Amino acid sequence: MLSKALYEYLQQESKAILLAYEALLKHPSDPKAIHALRVSTKKLRAFFSLAKQLPGYSFGTSKHLHTLKLIQKIGGAARDIHLQEMHLKSYERKAKTRFSHAHLLLNTRQTTAIEMLTDTLKHVTLKKIKTLPDRFLKSIRDLDKDRALTDLTRFLDQQRKSIILPASNAHHKIWHEERKKVKSLYYQLTILSEVLPSGYGSKKLIAEMYKGGEILGKWHDTSMLLQYVKQLVSWLKKENINLPVNTHKLVSLIQTDEKEQLALASKQLRKLSVNQAASPQ
Template sequence: MKRSSANNLSYPDLSEFFYDQVKVFRDYYHTTLIKFDRQAIHQMRVAVKKINAVHKLKKSINYPITLRDTFFKLVKDIFFHSGKLRDVQLQHLILNNYKEKLSYDFEHLQHHINKQEKCLLDNLQALVTHIEPTSFDKPSVLEKRVANAKYRVDPERDSIAFIIKKTENISNLLLLIENEDYVHKLRKQVKQLFFVLQFLAHCFPDNVFGKYDLSNLRMIGDRLGQWNDLFMFNLQINNFLGAQNVSFLEDFPEYHALQLLVRENRQSLLHGLDLLIEQELLNLGLLISGNAPNIASSSLPEQ
């Protein structure tokens, strides 16, 4: 991709990012159609997350590229259904890990997950096989008011307000990190902040965020993602146990041990995470204020 400075930027530079992500989505979508590969589904969803994050940024950055409503709805439907399947596919890996840790086979839960995966796979297949291939053509539209003119923007100025809002949201959610409902919201806000900063650095390397080190924010996002995987796995266990008779846990006490270990592992992933996030917010705040114009993320210990 041709990179532009903040002072010499026109709308094609921004639309190219959308087209790149749509191409990634479309490529993995076609792979999914052929073999419903676990990694293809994951990469397809990552592309949608990037599109969605930058689509939100558009509300703050003044540029005229708009995703077509029909395209956006279609992509979000695929994202929703593939997400449910992705969760269950990950639960196979998670369960295998706990089988080794606890030395039990958990065959009843394994059978339950297998049945659920087949049902969700059938649902996704039914959705994607009825989509016309041309539905992903021309995903965005240029607003008529600038269709025949160079449309100059200042991403550094316009994106700062968006980044500030995201950091404020994250800071407020950190106060509620003990509540798991808010950890979900925190994860989404951190992921959106990461993708937007990645987008700004990729498209506008001369932007104030262009050289910001994203490695620690990536690590934070990964830990929140692992926490979410275990949260969804725990929901799966609870749903499974709720469908069993009252004597099931007496006959199979290993499931109680599984619940306890999953809860312990979830809590360990959150331990100290608030301090790491606060440091990232401080770094971004200093960068925005201009007190440290060349700042990059400080080296933070991984936990």
């Protein structure tokens, strides 16, 4: 059952990556395809981080993951810019302003990111991803299932214990690292949800990890937008360029939401960052 769960998950995400990749070859600026490729790549990385804990594991994936990570990084930049512009427009409506300089710079960055993604897709191939699930299954055909499940469960516990609650004034990067830990553990728990011991509490823990990932993700997007807008305001002031009407209100609205979202993230991380086995009793 463990081998089946691993194989089916890998098969599912490999198929999603190939579909997104084919869509991007036709339309490199397709935001849905970029997002799909990005998410499935993260899931695949979480999968192989988990698979490395299997006893006797020796399946090589570095080349595949390196190519995927490259596409994910470039495509992710385009996706982040797209989201930033949507969020900025939302705050502009509330502040009754239009920050034209911000949109101009975002559009320029978006164009550059899409051009880079287009060029990258011309020089890489993901054809071997199609056979990845079958090759992986073959590599674990002699797997000791009981020992493997014990090792994987221990790894999940270690991952849970590695999640910490940063200080409220900690740098953005520190909070972002915890966000990545939460998302990775969420994916890994999902992979093993049907094979974990009944007393492990995986369904409740998965729900809490999902919630944590969503809250931290929302905070991350707002925090990145705040950094971008504040930096741009600073640049414009240095160049003695007049700021749009209600710019102060715009920054204030984003800043207020960022603080509130960070407080929610802190509350959720406090639930998750416990120094005990990964079963929410």
